[in-house]
Amino acid sequence: MAALPKEIGHEETYLEGGGVLGWLTTVDHKRIAILYGVTVLFFFIVGGVEALLMRIQLARPDSHFVSAYVYNELFTMHGTTMIFLVVMPVGLGFFANFIVPLQIGARDVAFPRINALSFWIFLCGGIVLNLGWLGNAAPDAGWFGYANLTERYYSPGLNVDFWTLGLLISGVGSILSGLNFFVTIINMRAPGMTFMRLPLFTWSVLIMFILILVAFPPLTVGLIFLVMDRFFGAHFYDVVAGATPLLWQHLFWLFGHPEVYIMVLPAFGIMSEIVPVFSRKPLFGYPVMAYSTVLIGFLSYGVWAHHMFAVGMGPTADAAFALSSMLIAIPTGIKIFSWIATMWGGEIHLKVPMLYALGFIIQFTMGGLSGIMHAQPAIDLQQTDSYFVVAHFHYVLFGGSLFALLGGLYYWWPKVTGRMMSERLGKWQFWLTVIGFNVTFFPMHLLGAWGMPRRNYTYLPYMGWNHLNMLSTIGAFVIAFAILLLLVNMAMSLRDGERASADPWDGRTLEWAIPSPPPEYNFERIPIVHGRDVFWLDKYGLGATSHGRISGAAGASDVGVAALEAEPATEIHLPAPSIYPLLIALGMTMAIAGYLLWLRIALTGVFLTVFTVIAMAFEYPAAGAEVHSAIGESTGLDNRKVGIWSFIGSESIFFASLIATYMVYKGRDLVGPTAETILNIPLTSTTTFVLLMSSLTMVLAQDAFRIKSDRWGRRWLFATIFLGLVFLGGQVYEFHDFYSQGLSISTNLFGETFYTLVGFHGLHVLIGVIILSCLVGASYFGWFDERRRDMAVEEAALYWHFVDVVWIVIFSLIYLMRAVTKA
Amino acid sequence: MSGSAVGHLQPEVHESRTVPYLVVALILTALTAAEVWISYIPALLPVLVPMLLVLSGAKFVLVALFYMHLHYDNWLFSGVFVPFLLLAAFVVLVLLGLLVRYFSGF
Numbered sequence: 042m043a044a045l046p047k048e049i050g051h052e053e054t055y056l057e058g059g060g061v062l063g064w065l066t067t068v069d070h071k072r073i074a075i076l077y078g079v080t081v082l083f084f085f086i087v088g089g090v091e092a093l094l095m096r097i098q099l100a101r102p103d104s105h106f107v108s109a110y111v112y113n114e115l116f117t118m119h120g121t122t123m124i125f126l127v128v129m130p131v132g133l134g135f136f137a138n139f140i141v142p143l144q145i146g147a148r149d150v151a152f153p154r155i156n157a158l159s160f161w162i163f164l165c166g167g168i169v170l171n172l173g174w175l176g177n178a179a180p181d182a183g184w185f186g187y188a189n190l191t192e193r194y195y196s197p198g199l200n201v202d203f204w205t206l207g208l209l210i211s212g213v214g215s216i217l218s219g220l221n222f223f224v225t226i227i228n229m230r231a232p233g234m235t236f237m238r239l240p241l242f243t244w245s246v247l248i249m250f251i252l253i254l255v256a257f258p259p260l261t262v263g264l265i266f267l268v269m270d271r272f273f274g275a276h277f278y279d280v281v282a283g284a285t286p287l288l289w290q291h292l293f294w295l296f297g298h299p300e301v302y303i304m305v306l307p308a309f310g311i312m313s314e315i316v317p318v319f320s321r322k323p324l325f326g327y328p329v330m331a332y333s334t335v336l337i338g339f340l341s342y343g344v345w346a347h348h349m350f351a352v353g354m355g356p357t358a359d360a361a362f363a364l365s366s367m368l369i370a371i372p373t374g375i376k377i378f379s380w381i382a383t384m385w386g387g388e389i390h391l392k393v394p395m396l397y398a399l400g401f402i403i404q405f406t407m408g409g410l411s412g413i414m415h416a417q418p419a420i421d422l423q424q425t426d427s428y429f430v431v432a433h434f435h436y437v438l439f440g441g442s443l444f445a446l447l448g449g450l451y452y453w454w455p456k457v458t459g460r461m462m463s464e465r466l467g468k469w470q471f472w473l474t475v476i477g478f479n480v481t482f483f484p485m486h487l488l489g490a491w492g493m494p495r496r497n498y499t500y501l502p503y504m505g506w507n508h509l510n511m512l513s514t515i516g517a518f519v520i521a522f523a524i525l526l527l528l529v530n531m532a533m534s535l536r537d538g539e540r541a542s543a544d545p546w547d548g549r550t551l552e553w554a555i556p557s558p559p560p561e562y563n564f565e566r567i568p569i570v571h572g573r574d575v576f577w578l579d580k581y582g583l584g585a586t587s588h589g590r591i592s593g594a595a596g597a598s599d600v601g602v603a604a605l606e607a608e609p610a611t612e613i614h615l616p617a618p619s620i621y622p623l624l625i626a627l628g629m630t631m632a633i634a635g636y637l638l639w640l641r642i643a644l645t646g647v648f649l650t651v652f653t654v655i656a657m658a659f660e661y662p663a664a665g666a667e668v669h670s671a672i673g674e675s676t677g678l679d680n681r682k683v684g685i686w687s688f689i690g691s692e693s694i695f696f697a698s699l700i701a702t703y704m705v706y707k708g709r710d711l712v713g714p715t716a717e718t719i720l721n722i723p724l725t726s727t728t729t730f731v732l733l734m735s736s737l738t739m740v741l742a743q744d745a746f747r748i749k750s751d752r753w754g755r756r757w758l759f760a761t762i763f764l765g766l767v768f769l770g771g772q773v774y775e776f777h778d779f780y781s782q783g784l785s786i787s788t789n790l791f792g793e794t795f796y797t798l799v800g801f802h803g804l805h806v807l808i809g810v811i812i813l814s815c816l817v818g819a820s821y822f823g824w825f826d827e828r829r830r831d832m833a834v835e836e837a838a839l840y841w842h843f844v845d846v847v848w849i850v851i852f853s854l855i856y857l858m859r860a861v862t863k864a
Numbered sequence: 865m866s867g868s869a870v871g872h873l874q875p876e877v878h879e880s881r882t883v884p885y886l887v888v889a890l891i892l893t894a895l896t897a898a899e900v901w902i903s904y905i906p907a908l909l910p911v912l913v914p915m916l917l918v919l920s921g922a923k924f925v926l927v928a929l930f931y932m933h934l935h936y937d938n939w940l941f942s943g944v945f946v947p948f949l950l951l952a953a954f955v956v957l958v959l960l961g962l963l964v965r966y967f968s969g970f
Contacts, residue, residue, distance in 0.1 A: 227940075255951050287966060291959055342951065346962065358962055678938055686941050690948025697952035701959040709967070726900045733896065733923075737889040740931045741882065748880050842931045846924045852896075853920035857903040861913060 054459065054558040059618075066618035068153035069561060070138050073160050075457070077134030080164055081127055087171070088122035089524060091115045093517055096481075100514035102502040109498040113181035114200070116496055118171070120184025121204065124304070125211055126167045128442055132307030133218050133253070134160065136449055137246040139457060141222060143552035143559065144240045146231025146568045151224040151673075151680040153616040154657060159218040161626030166211025169634045173203040180204030183496065185297060186267075188278030188289035193271045199637060202271065206634045209264050212257050213629065216691060219253035222246065224684045228673025231551070233570035237331070240550045241324060244331050245310025248338035249303050254687060255342060256299035258695035262702070263292030269797060272636070274787035277702070283709040283790055287352060292698060294345035302341040304438060308405075308445030309334065309376055312398055315452050316380045318546050319395035320387030323574055326379045333372035333379075340369040350418040351425040359418045366416035370409065377406055392546070393467035397448025400475055401441055408436025411486070426496075429489025435482045447474070447527070454534065455541030459558040462538060466530040473523035480516030484509040549577035562613045621657035628653055655815055659824055671832075685836045689843045696847050699801060700854060703794040707861075710789040716859040719779055728771035729852045732806075735764035736845045739813075743838045746831055751820060754834070758817045761841065765810045772803045795855065802851060805844045812837045888930045895923050 055071045067073060095115050098106045107115065138156065142149055150156050173179035178199040182190045191201045226247045230239070239247075266277035267289070276282030278289050317324045324330060346354060346362040354362075380402055389395065411433040415421045424430055454462050489495075493506050500506055544553040551568060552559075554576045572578045631646025671680045707716070742757030776796070786796045816837055819825050825833060899919045902908050908915065929935040934942050 255948070259955065285963065285966065288963065291962065295955065295959075342954075354962060355965055358965070676938075676940060678940060682941070683944065686944045687948075690945055693945075693948050693952040694955060697955040698959070701956040704956070704960055705963040705967075722900065722903070726896070729896060730893065733892050734889065736892075736927060736931050737885060740885050744880055744882060744885065839932055842927055845931075846927050849920050849923045849927070853899060853916045857899055857916050858913060860903075860909060 053561060054556070055561045056459075056558055063618065065623055066157075066620050068149075068157045068616045068618055068622070070142050070150050070153065070156060071457075071559065071561075071563075073156050074135050074139035076160050077130055077138060077163070078457075080160075080167065081131045081135060084122050084126040084167060085131075085524075088119050088127055089521060091119040091122065093521060095119065096514040096517040098499070099497075099510050101511070102500050102504070102507055104499050110181070112498045113496075114173075114179040117180045117183050117204070118174075121170060121180060121208075123438075124184060124300070125208065126163075126170070128304045128438060128446070129215070129300070130163055131446055132304065132442075133215070133222070133246070133249065134163065136242075136307055136311065136446070136453070137218075137222055137249075140453060140552060141225065141243050141246060142229070143456075143555065143563060144243045144550050145226060145229060145234055146551050146564060146570065147225065147229040148563050148567075148613070149616060150221050151229055151671075152221045152684065154619050154622055154660075155217050155221050157619065157622035158625055159214040159221065161623050162214030162217070162629060163211050165626050165630035166207050166209075166214060168207075169203060169210055169630060170207030171203075172207075172634075173200055178203065180207075185293055186289075187293075188267070188286035189280070191267060191271075191289075192278060201267075202637055203634075205264050205267050205271070206637070209261065209268070210630055210633050212261055212264070214626075215253050216257050216261075219250040219257070220684055220687050220691070222250045223254065223687050224673075224680050226250075228676050228678060228680050228683050230675040231568050231570050232675075234575075234675065235570075237328065238570055238573045238575065239331075240310075241313030241327070241330055241334070242307070242310035242550075244334050245306045245313070248334050249306040252299045252303050252306070252338055252341065254691040255694055256296045256303065258691055259292045259698045260296035262695060262698035263289055263296075265797070265801075266292075266702070269786065269793060274785075275793040275797075276787065276790065277793060283711050284706065287349070288702060288705070290349050290352065291346070294348045295342075295698075297348065298345040299338075299341045301434075301437070302337060304442050306334065306337070307449075308401065308442040309337075311445045311449035311452070312376075312380055312401055314550065315394045315398045315448055316383045317574075318452075318548055319390045319392055319398070320384045321390070321547075322383055322387040323549075323577075324379065325382035325385075326375075327573060329375060330379050333375045336372040337369060340365060340372070344369060347416055347418075347421070350421045363416050363418055367413060370413050370416075373409060377402060377409075392451075393462070393464060393471055394448045394452035394546075396468065396471045397444050397451065400471065401444040401448065404436055404440025404444060404478070408433055408438075408441055412437065424489060426494055427489035428485040428493045428495055431495050432482050432485035432489060435478075435485070439482065440478055444474075444478075447471075452546065453552075454531075455545045456552055456557045456559070458535060458538075459541050459556075460534045460538035461541050461545065462530050462534045466526055466533070470523050470526040470530060473519055473526065477516050477519030477521075477523055481513050481520060482516070484513050484516075488513075544576075549574040551576055554579070562615055565613075617661070619657065619660060621653050621660060624653040625650060625657065651811070655811075658815065659819065679832060681832055681836055682839075685839050689839060692843065696798075696802075696850075699794075699798045700850065703798050703855065706790040706794050710791050713788040713792065714779070714782060714784045715789075715791050716795070716855065719782060719784060720856055720859050721775060721778070722856060722859075724771060724775060725852065725856050728768050729848065731764050731771070732768045732845055732848050735761045735768065736842050738764060739838050739841045743834050746820075746834050749827075755817055755820055758813055758820070758834075762810055762813050762817070765806055765813070765841075769803060769806055769810070772799065772806075776800075798851065798855070802844070802847055805847070809837070809841045809844055812840065884930060888926050892923055892926060895919050 055069055056075075059067070064072060064076065067076075094107060095112065098104055098112055098115075138150075170180070176199065180186075180203055181200045182196055182204065186201065186204060189195060191205075226239075226243060236244075266275070269275035270277050270279070276284050278284055278286045280286065313324055313330060344362060344366045346358060347366040350359055350362075380398070411429070415424060415430070415433065451462060451467055454460070488506055488509050491505060493500065493504070500510075541557040543556050545557070546553070551570075554568065555564060568575070628646050628649030628651075631642050632650055633643075633646070635642030635644075635646050672678070673680055673683070676683070738757045738760040742754050742761060745751075745753035745757055779792075784792045784795075786793050816830075816833060819833070820830060899916060902915055902919075903912065928945070934945070
């Protein structure tokens with residue numbers, strides 16, 4: 042990317058200058074965090090209003106304040122909004138975006154334009170999800186959209202389409218964020234910032250971003266199957282065709298339970314920052330806390346089916362998932378005890394962030410305990426789909442996550458805005474939130490135990506649920522008032538709040554070493570890290586590991602980055618703004634959701650996306666400074682190469698989900714041609730050989746460029762493109778042949794799984810061909826400098842070889858095992 | 865692992881690797897031919913699945929090590945890719961196990 046030299050010591054903060062266009066084209070991680078923050082705040086209010094409407098409906102028995110249809114829309118959109126558009130993006134979009142580069146001593150994230158693209162895609166996804174409100178067709182099948190309720194037969198309107206396509210779009214943004222921050226944290230840490238010196242917030246979001254990379258692909262596959270069912274007549278979830286709706290549940294919860302930790306891990310990280318700072322002690326058991334975070338991430342990928350005990354998976358599966366679900370309580374418990382031990386003997390300052398931290402510990406523990414109850418299948422069967430479950434996950438996600446996030450907001454607000462919030466108003470807001478939260482959600486435990494099902498539109502007056510429901514509704518309005526106080530506090534702070542110093546809380550980590558709000562370039566000189574809690578050590582020395590300041594040390598407000606050891610000052614290069622992220626997001630949204638309105642909109646979107654992606658790739662073709670800025674400080678590796686490997690890893694799980702579905706449905710066809718009767722092995726063996734040889738020509742192209750033989754490099758690239766096109770031609774012929782023999786995507790389970798899996802592989806080959814064609818053009822016209830070209834060829838080659846290895850697996854499992862009738 | 869690839873701060877390798885690439889291509893071709901051949905032998909049907917898994921696994925590893933340069937590159941790239949691969953295998957095996965058992969009535 043182009044590099045804009047900045048004058049060192051220039052006092053302009055990241056908030057100043059640029060106007061509206063500056064915000065639309067920004068690639069600064071701090072501004073993007075603000076964009077996320079404002080958007081999330083808007084969706085938080087929308088989701089909150091939806092909750093209030095539900096509570097008004099349930100306040101009295103036999104109520105018809107809203108219709109049952111609207112009630113279905115309200116609970117679906119409340120859950121979807123709060124999870125996908127509030128709690129998750131506030132963690133990954135706002136907090137991680139603003140704080141992570143500051144905590145690791147970086148000037149920005151690894152891929153600033155992709156960071157902006159993630160935000161615009163997230164925004165577009167959020168808009169598509171909510172578009173249905175305009176046409177009385179908001180999603181209405183619940184936030185986990187169980188099949189076969191979502192099939193066209195049961196949900197004929199556009200409601201589920203908005204939900205499916207909105208989630209597909211926003212999911213792309215989340216995966217891009219995952220890639221970006223994974224590379225940023227792995228590769229861009231300041232010198233000396235080893236993993237055992239990484240602030241716990243950064244540790245937590247690193248695991249969160251890894252979870253995003255492994256959890257979103259199964260959801261994407263599940264949504265693609267749903268699109269196939271609803272738009273193209275497939276039967277992925279249709280029992281009548283021999284399929285099972287349980288496939289959706291597995292794919293969804295394979296995403297859904299890691300998603301809980303995607304929402305909770307940033308909260309854990311925030312807690313691990315707030316508690317030591319306001320206890321004036323280092324975090325108790327730092328290494329174990331870091332390992333626990335890793336263990337939580339690892340275990341969270343193996344517990345999903347505890348959401349499915351009620352469907353009947355058999356005793357072995359129930360026992361395995363019960364065990365793994367109980368195991369995850371161990372690292373979580375370690376964290377709770379560690380925070381308590383950190384406070385023990387500390388000099389506790391009960392500022393607003395610390396109050397929220399204390400609220401988190403108590404309420405999250407309550408939610409965690411009821412969660413362990415659900416890990417026991419026999420108990421879970423009694424509680425499933427009751428209000429007890431609603432109480433449980435609100436104690437985890439509101440009493441837990443949201444409390445920590447609100448604490449984090451108060452904690453980092455001075456750094457973000459340069460202003461303090463009112464402590465008095467903050468304390469009022471905290472206590473009202475605590476009271477409102479517990480009055481709202483604690484009675485739901487009892488309501489659930491007394492048999493009130495979740496998602497109940499209304500109830501009869503003699504069920505015994507009247508008073509607790511009214512109490513719950515009163516609590517919801519107390520929460521609403523508390524949130525109003527928060528908004529007032531924020532507005533007052535922005536208007537005439539007290540100016541914040543660089544380090545208003547006497548912090549421990551690097552973000553407090555720079556001015557509030559930070560300058561555009563974050564660090565005038567990249568700091569050198571010599572220990573954990575680097576800023577604290579710098580202020581007070583090695584002996585000051587507990588109980589606050591050492592007498593005679595510089596006051597916190599007097600300390601700035603100059604006191605830290607840092608690399609020599611050099612010219613600062615910042616990425617230039619770009620309009621392409623916004624245009625790509627628009628194009629993608631049109632391509633995916635435009636189909637609902639008019640096919641031509643979707644086609645225009647496809648062209649806009651392809652054009653703008655290529656345009657962005659060549660936006661700054663000869664930026665020499667990029668070569669150095671792309672090399673990671675901490676590993677010496679190129680960000681782009683680490684990025685493409687992470688992308689390939691995530692794609693592996695995407696294809697694994699597709700392959701697993703093919704194998705599960707293999708041999709379950711009720712009608713039509715099957716693998717054994719229709720597959721043309723001689724043809725596919727030939728195209729397989731062609732694709733394998735394209736890997737050879739690709740690597741020879743790479744080799745030629747490496748030894749500075751551009752002419753041969755281009756020739757081998759041409760050969761690769763040609764072989765790729767031959768492979769695609771073979772696939773088109775095969776599809777046409779099968780279709781003429783009566784095998785369409787709606788014929789049987791073989792047809793739908795075959796066309797989807799092989800079709801998506803073909804789409805990847807096509808994308809590879811487009812990328813290689815662009816490389817040939819760029820090489821021919823000299824649009825790249827040598828190093829940039831070599832890296833671009835290497836990235837394209839990795840992608841191409843990955844497509845090749847996926848085909849190696851597909852060729853064996855689908856074609857050569859055709860005679861193996863059942864998985 | 866030895867040396868480093870483009871993008872690393874170390875000096876780049878400038879000698880050609882054409883010969884090893886051609887050898888790998890020959891092995892890939894031979895393995896593919898073997899795969900296709902055994903898939904046509906009815907007597908091998910009972911052991912076809914493990915045989916094909918081994919052969920395709922060998923092809924996968926060859927491409928990953930030599931064409932994707934994991935053999936030559938920094939270990940970190942293998943460290944990124946292999947855990948994802950293991951998780952992908954986990955997803956396939958567990959989904960297969962759970963749903964096949966479901967269809968067969970446990």
